[in-house]
Amino acid sequence: MTFPSIALELPPWISDVCEPGSRYPSIEDRIDLVFNLARNNFERETGGPFGAAVFDRDGRLLAPGVNLVVPTNIAAAHAEIMAIGIAGRVVGSFDLGPTELVASTDPCAMCLGAVPWSGVQRLVCGAHTEDAAAIGFEEGDRMIDWVQRLERRGVEVIRGVKRDEGAALLSDYARSGGVIYNGRAAG
């Protein structure tokens, strides 16, 4: 008997939505992509309503990510973890350097903890923690001054980009009857 390995693959529809190296010039273009990833992920029933992506300093897409917790049974398979992991393989280093992580919702405690380890130099978020909480998703225990703490580490933080759209997609997920999971599978 052997232990299984961890395999996280992007869903097949990713190639309909984006491709490696495409350029997203503005911050709005980049947040639109991660909203699009989040929405496709739940509408096509491949995972939860969260998307993320890593871009290089010219706005070129290095790595997308979507939440795959429920289909893979891997609790850590959040969109940001996936985007950071794929980006590391693309750039050939765990230190992503002058890159930007864009997340459809403020990162949870785990993903926030991953940000400094990834070496990204900017974090951009759409929906707020409160918007996720409004449909029952918990984000965990984060330092109250997490933005300032990231900035002291040299990570610029921009929150609330197109927040209303980000919040709307979360509401749409809840209305569609999507599973709200946290630490416990049920309830």
Add this chain to the structure above:
Amino acid sequence: MTFPSIALELPPWISDVCEPGSRYPSIEDRIDLVFNLARNNFERETGGPFGAAVFDRDGRLLAPGVNLVVPTNIAAAHAEIMAIGIAGRVVGSFDLGPTELVASTDPCAMCLGAVPWSGVQRLVCGAHTEDAAAIGFEEGDRMIDWVQRLERRGVEVIRGVKRDEGAALLSDYARSGGVIYNGRAAG
């Protein structure tokens, strides 16, 4: 062009050290296993000096994990994330339920954030954060009362099991010239 996927495989030597379902009756037996994983991982040059494992309520090994950040270029490939992910595949749920996560060192901010999402009901740690810091590894920004916060979520926390041995293996890693990496690849 397509994006790569994330593949995290346990190193081949794992089968020399442990096998699925073996029973580790005492907490000391279980911490010994994760120290053994950590030590093998750096001595056999397959990753950093950190090991973790998930056990069922009878002390049976569900999933081991080792730190694979440097060899895989995946910043999130910490031992705890790996053990949680493999355990999810073994039990067939992202909610690991009445299980225990054992870590060779207090978990970093990211891995600590993953603990509630994993559903484990007990966290056992060996070396302290300060022991990792003593050789230059940073653990990130965690709430000062992280133990109490986990306990309020129903996760029992037991720290410092055979701490001296856990600290000694970290020192041995540093003495062996092992790479001390944090968010930045160099320095």
